[in-house]
Amino acid sequence: MPVKIQNISILNKFTNSLKYFSKMFKCFHLKVLSARNTSSSRRCLSVFSQLLMQSSEIELVEKNSKQIEESLIKSLNSTTKKSLLEPLSDSEDISHISTYLKPTYPNFAAYANNSEVLQELIKLDVNLHYIEKKLTEAVPFILKLNFEDIKDHILFLNQLGMKFEDIGQLITKNPFIFKEKLEDLDVRINYLKFKKFDEIMILRIISKNPFWLSYSTQDIDKKLGFFQMNFKLAGHEVRLVATKKPQLITHEQEKVKLNMFVIRDEMGFTIEDMKEMILKTPKLFMSGQQRMLKCFEYLHNEMGISHLQILEEPQILTCRENRLKARHQFLKKLGRDQFDNKKPNFVNLLEMVKNTDGIFAVQVAKSSAEEFNLFLKSM
Amino acid sequence: MLVPEAPAVWNALKGLICIYKPAEVPVKKLRNIFIHKMCQELNNLKVRPPSGYVDIQGDPSKQLTVLVRPNLADNPLVVGPRYQEQDLPVSWSNYLGYNTSGVLLFGVKSGTKQAKHIRENLPTRSYRVKGVLGQVTDNCYKTGKVIQKSTWKHVKRENMDKFLSAMQAAHQKKMFELCGVDMQSQAAYDLAIQGLIRPANSKIPVIYGIKCVEFDGPEFTLEIQCVNEYEDYLMHLINEIGLKLHSTAHCTGIQCIRHSRFTIENALLMKHWTLPNILENMEKCEEVLKNNQGTSVTLA
Numbered sequence: 001m002p003v004k005i006q007n008i009s010i011l012n013k014f015t016n017s018l019k020y021f022s023k024m025f026k027c028f029h030l031k032v033l034s035a036r037n038t039s040s041s042r043r044c045l046s047v048f049s050q051l052l053m054q055s056s057e058i059e060l061v062e063k064n065s066k067q068i069e070e071s072l073i074k075s076l077n078s079t080t081k082k083s084l085l086e087p088l089s090d091s092e093d094i095s096h097i098s099t100y101l102k103p104t105y106p107n108f109a110a111y112a113n114n115s116e117v118l119q120e121l122i123k124l125d126v127n128l129h130y131i132e133k134k135l136t137e138a139v140p141f142i143l144k145l146n147f148e149d150i151k152d153h154i155l156f157l158n159q160l161g162m163k164f165e166d167i168g169q170l171i172t173k174n175p176f177i178f179k180e181k182l183e184d185l186d187v188r189i190n191y192l193k194f195k196k197f198d199e200i201m202i203l204r205i206i207s208k209n210p211f212w213l214s215y216s217t218q219d220i221d222k223k224l225g226f227f228q229m230n231f232k233l234a235g236h237e238v239r240l241v242a243t244k245k246p247q248l249i250t251h252e253q254e255k256v257k258l259n260m261f262v263i264r265d266e267m268g269f270t271i272e273d274m275k276e277m278i279l280k281t282p283k284l285f286m287s288g289q290q291r292m293l294k295c296f297e298y299l300h301n302e303m304g305i306s307h308l309q310i311l312e313e314p315q316i317l318t319c320r321e322n323r324l325k326a327r328h329q330f331l332k333k334l335g336r337d338q339f340d341n342k343k344p345n346f347v348n349l350l351e352m353v354k355n356t357d358g359i360f361a362v363q364v365a366k367s368s369a370e371e372f373n374l375f376l377k378s379m
Numbered sequence: 380m381l382v383p384e385a386p387a388v389w390n391a392l393k394g395l396i397c398i399y400k401p402a403e404v405p406v407k408k409l410r411n412i413f414i415h416k417m418c419q420e421l422n423n424l425k426v427r428p429p430s431g432y433v434d435i436q437g438d439p440s441k442q443l444t445v446l447v448r449p450n451l452a453d454n455p456l457v458v459g460p461r462y463q464e465q466d467l468p469v470s471w472s473n474y475l476g477y478n479t480s481g482v483l484l485f486g487v488k489s490g491t492k493q494a495k496h497i498r499e500n501l502p503t504r505s506y507r508v509k510g511v512l513g514q515v516t517d518n519c520y521k522t523g524k525v526i527q528k529s530t531w532k533h534v535k536r537e538n539m540d541k542f543l544s545a546m547q548a549a550h551q552k553k554m555f556e557l558c559g560v561d562m563q564s565q566a567a568y569d570l571a572i573q574g575l576i577r578p579a580n581s582k583i584p585v586i587y588g589i590k591c592v593e594f595d596g597p598e599f600t601l602e603i604q605c606v607n608e609y610e611d612y613l614m615h616l617i618n619e620i621g622l623k624l625h626s627t628a629h630c631t632g633i634q635c636i637r638h639s640r641f642t643i644e645n646a647l648l649m650k651h652w653t654l655p656n657i658l659e660n661m662e663k664c665e666e667v668l669k670n671n672q673g674t675s676v677t678l679a
Contacts, residue, residue, distance in 0.1 A: 109458050112451035113432055122456050129459035322401065357650060377399055377643055378634075379480060 108132055108139065117147045124154070125168035131175055138175040150178050156185060157206070161199065166207045173210035180214060191217040195224075196235070201243045209246035223249050230260065231275045245282035255286070262289045267296050269307060277314040287318055294321045303328055305339060305349065319353045327352055330375050331365055385424035385461065388654060392417065393488035395472075395497075395664040396657055399646035402480040402632070406471055413485065413652060414467050420654045421462040422455075429453040472497045473504065473638050476610025478520060481506075481635030482646050487661075493668070501577045501606050502639030503587060509632040510617040512597040512624075519614040521631045529627040536594040538624055543589050543601070546620075550586045554578075577606055584608045598631075640671050 108128045112118050121128065121142070131138050157167050171177065192202050206212055212220070227249065228238050242249050248256070263269050263277065263284070277284055284292070298321050299305045310316060331337040331347060338346050352364055361372035400409055432450035437443040451457060472484040472494035486494025512531035516523030552562060554576045560566040570576060578585055584607045593600035601620075603613065614630045621628025636643050645667070647660050 109452040112454065112457045113434075118457075119451060122451060122454060125456065128457045129455070133459070322403065373648060376401075376648055377646065379401065 108143075111143060115143070117142070117145045117150065120147050120150075121168075121171065124164055124171065126175075127168075127172045130172050135175060141179075142175055145178060152182055153178055153180075153185070156182060160189065160206065161203045162207055170207065170210040174214060177210070177213060184216075185213055188213055188215075188217055188220070191220065195239070197239060197243070201239065204243055205246040209250060211250050212246060215250060220249070223253070226253060226256075227278070231278050232271065233275065233278075237275075237279060241278055241282050245286070248282045248286055251286050255289075259285045259287070259289050259292070262293055266293060267300075267307075269311070273307070273311055276311060281314045281318065284314055284317055291321070292317050295319055295324060298324055298328075299349075303337070303339060309339070309349070313350050316349045316353065323353060326376060326379065327360060327365075329379070330361075330367075330372055333375065334365055334367060336365060382425045385421050385426045388424060388658075389421060389462065391658060392421075392467075392654075392661075394486075394490040394661040395493050395668070396485050396487060396490070396660050397638075397641045397645040397647065397664055398483050398485060398652070398660075399643070399648050400475050400480055400483040400635075401649065402478050405477055406474055406483065409483070409649075410469050410471065410485070411464075412649070414464050414469055416652050417467060417654070417657070418460065418462045418464050422460045424654075426455070426461040429455075470494050473635075474609075475635055476633075478522075479610050479633040479635060481633075482638045482641055482643055483635075484638055484641060484664075490661075497639060499581075500639075501581060503575065503604050503606050504608065504635055504639075505637035506601075506603045506605070506608070506613060507592070507634045507636050508601045508603060508613055508617060508630060510599055510601070510621070510628045510630050512599065512621060512626050512628045514629055515618065515621070515627040516629045519611075519618045519629050521629065523629070527627055531597050531626045531628075534624045534626050536591065539591045539594060539599065539620075542620065542623055543591055547586060547589050554585060575606075581607055584612050602636075640667050 108118060108131075112122070112128075118128065128142075131142065154167055157170070158164065162170070189202060192205070197205070215223070224238055224242065227233060227241060228235075233241065260274065263274055264271065269277070295317055296310070299310060299316065300307075302325075328337060331352070336345065336347060338344075339349060340346055341348075347364060352360065355363070357372055358369040361367050361369045365372065398409075398413070400406065429449045429451075430453045431447045432452070434446040434448060435443055436446065455461060468488055468491055470486050470491040472486060473482075475481060475483055484494060484497065486492070511521075512534055513529055514525050515527040515529075517526050555562055555567055555570070557578070558570060558576060560570060575587060584605060586603060586605045586608075588602075588604035590602055591599055592602045601617075603616075610633060613633055617628050617630040641664065645660070645663055647656060
């Protein structure tokens with residue numbers, strides 16, 4: 001195709017100069033032809049005169065201009081087998097020719113019916129719409145891929161034990177996994193095996209955290225080291241945390257540090273407490289610090305829950321403040337807000353927040369769902 | 380289980396709905412949550428299958444084969460879910476502030492027009508406003524910093540009632556004055572029998588009724604009927620009441636219990652936002668509107 005386009009551009013120039021010259025010709029008749037001082041007009045002249053010569057009407061052109069025009073026609077003839085100006089024969093198939101898609105808005109839908117790689121990705125349940133919306137920079141990357149390039153990656157993941165649905169999920173979240181070399185992926189898996197992660201653990205890590213395999217072994221080693229250092233974890237504890245919440249390991253370290261600050265300095269837990277927390281609920285170090293602090297403030301200041309009690313069930317800190325508030329105040333209204341487990345009729349903190357409103361109202365508050373709804377509408 | 384067709388549900392999803400706004404959630408966020416929830420539920424129903432893709436294969440000079448297969452460009456994985464969040468227009472007819480809870484009207488699709496009409500008709504709203512005597516905060520709400528303390532023991536319920544009724548009378552009198560009629564004249568009577576006199580401008584808050592429904596220790600609860608109010612106005616009103624009673628006060632909670640004819644019983648809690656509940660709520664709201672057609676409005 002590029003050859004043809006070039007031809008078109010040359011032809012366009014040709015016809016333009018033709019028009020331009022025909023105007024000139026009308027005005028000055030043959031004066032211009034005899035004058036022809038400037039080099040640019042000379043070129044126009046040469047092109048025009050060739051046409052005229054074909055009709056064999058005027059033979060007023062110099063020899064050198066003839067040479068130029070002959071070379072031009074030659075080059076035209078050598079690149080195209082036949083003139084573009086002639087109508088196409090019926091037998092020629094031009095259905096594959098289409099206008100270029102605008103590159104400004106990357107869109108998968110335009111290519112979906114023709115691209116093999118996209119069709120294979122759809123079969124894997126990859127959410128291309130998600131990629132288009134959230135990872136726009138990945139769209140040109142995926143469109144340039146061939147299925148042969150990515151086949152081995154998919155088979156590699158499948159050999160590790162991942163189901164095809166999970167692979168689809170992984171590609172949805174991290175399409176840049178295809179940028180990594182297969183040897184690198186192998187090295188990263190071997191690193192985990194070397195660090196005594198067993199196969200089930202590895203499977204869980206790579207299917208829960210789609211970005212894990214995109215980090216080099218040095219990076220992963222540093223990140224695991226960060227948790228081991230800061231929380232004073234033993235080897236098996238690091239493995240436990242990494243398997244329980246693989247996303248935490250590759251989470252932004254600044255944010256983890258911020259959450260550590262909130263828990264240690266603002267809430268007043270010790271480093272040993274934090275270790276216990278990360279082993280029980282690693283998610284805590286990924287949640288928003290404002291939200292966690294608000295929840296803690298309500299628990300500690302309004303409900304009078306001690307640090308020790310929170311430490312027993314650190315999961316409670318991931319609860320939303322609104323939910324906690326509504327349920328606590330309902331219990332308070334019923335006179336059941338007794339959270340001390342040494343006294344009778346105590347309410348377990350986790351039981352209070354974990355289930356739906358209906359179950360909470362009946363089982364924990366010993367009331368009815370309607371009553372609780374009415375209470376919610378009075379808040 | 381029979382799954383209903385999504386297009387039919389989508390077509391039915393238009394009109395007014397009445398929901399319960401919890402405090403400390405902005406209306407805008409609530410609207411986004413609502414739209415998200417509706418789209419999610421619609422996409423879980425039986426949606427339109429991908430359209431057909433006509434594929435002509437072969438050499439044009441010889442035999443051609445025509446195939447119709449599902450269009451991959453129309454696959455939900457490629458073009459996204461059938462119902463997307465930008466497709467559902469939702470607007471509110473009354474704006475409740477961040478700290479206010481209570482009845483909120485949403486207009487969905489063609490219901491946005493109804494919501495606009497209701498808003499422009501300046502309907503009265505009832506609020507239950509809670510306050511505490513003895514402390515002033517910098518933003519007149521419980522979240523602010525306490526900047527002043529005072530005694531409150533001398534404030535009795537009678538003082539409160541007396542002051543509130545005087546306040547209500549002053550507001551009513553002001554409306555007649557704005558209309559340019561003498562309170563003792565026939566013209567004033569003619570105006571009064573037409574119903575409430577509303578301000579022509581939607582920026583001026585007017586109180587039609589205010590009374591104390593609960594008085595217990597430093598805490599008290601007022602019930603206020605008004606138009607054109609906003610959250611800050613009600614908060615500062617509590618502050619002013621405290622000062623006029625020779626004490627101080629700040630607001631601890633605002634709840635809208637009625638918006639024109641829509642009461643708190645009609646309101647749907649956030650956890651109940653499912654398609655069947657929403658459609659049922661729409662029907663109820665339609666009924667309320669039908670039963671109260673032709674109520675006139677007098678503008679000052």
